[in-house]
Amino acid sequence: MEVHHNVSINKIAWLKIPNPGVIKNLFIPENRAELEELCCKLYSEKKQFDVIGHTSNILYYSTYNPENVVSTRKVNFYSVHDNVIECDCGVNVSKLSREMVEFGFEGFEGLIDLPGTIGAAIFGNAGCYDCSITSLLEYCELLRPDGTIVRLSKDDLELSKRSTVLKRKEVDGIILFAFLSKRKGDPTKLQAVADINRQRRRITQPGPAKNLGSDFASVGKVTLKYRILMLLCRVYYLLYYLKIHLTRRQITSFILKIVGHRELIPYLEWGWNRFIWKDDSAFVLFNAYKKLYLSFFQNDRLEIIEKK
Ligand SMILES: Cc1cc2nc3c(=O)[nH]c(=O)nc-3n(C[C@H](O)[C@H](O)[C@H](O)COP(=O)(O)OP(=O)(O)OC[C@H]3O[C@@H](n4cnc5c(N)ncnc54)[C@H](O)[C@@H]3O)c2cc1C
Structure with a gap:
């Protein structure tokens, strides 16, 4: 197993940050047995540790200096059995999905460009284009902090939009591997759907x-304040440009100007729910963005995980 000491957070971060913190011990196990043994040891020694996949859903702050980080990226073996597909937690979702589409197995055609690992996709109920790893899940095995291993089905995960009992911290543990269902379909049709989804x-x-994908889980209620701003926006463009269909960029920049947050315009070119960390100032402005977003979309919750 690879072990690195005192490494910059930017060595593992999907989103590179200015002035990154330092990881005291970075463990990169090579296979499932090594991962299990390592996590059992860390649990039994009561050591605090983070388990990470590709960090495509984690926002690190420069104040974050974790003691121990375990990366699953090399725990990435999978095999196709008679009725199921067995995947280690670190299997790359997009790579697996592309291969499964080629083999003609249904349920992967929306996932060919979804960043991240199988373990994290289960943890956060990730998905897109009517597909998700949890909808394919037969069961996964979870290593609990007391060293026991339990089997979790889809029902046990109590799925909600981009969330599970694990993400909500109602259950603690590390997903070691998963069995996904294998449903035979027509490879040509599945490839055509996958190509459309990619496009x-x-x-x-x-x-x-x-960026880190959608920032919020999009379960919030649109506030009256936002509805009024949208109405003003439509009237503005109707009157001045006679444009009936507005692009996301037009809507966000118009509203940001009205509410006095012009400085956020460059970071929200892809709409309210996709903040782009295009420069160092983005890391400072992200908090103002979160506050503003929640004033528009009540009761939404952050989808990305912040490590401060
Ligand atoms: C450009 C872009 C587009 C995206 N598009 C989408 C999209 O369309 N739909 C969508 O749902 N998401 C999307 N995302 C978010 C991201 O792809 C998913 O959240 C993905 O599942 C994260 O995988 P990861 O391996 O990077 O997890 P990480 O970011 O490394 O970890 C996320 C969380 O999972 C936990 N975790 C990781 N592995 C395990 C394990 N084995 N056991 C227990 N916990 C674990 C970590 O502790 C952490 O809390 C997008 C992200 C990006 C950057």
């Missing part, structure tokens, strides 16, 4: 760099 993502979303 949709390319048109409607920014590239993978400098």
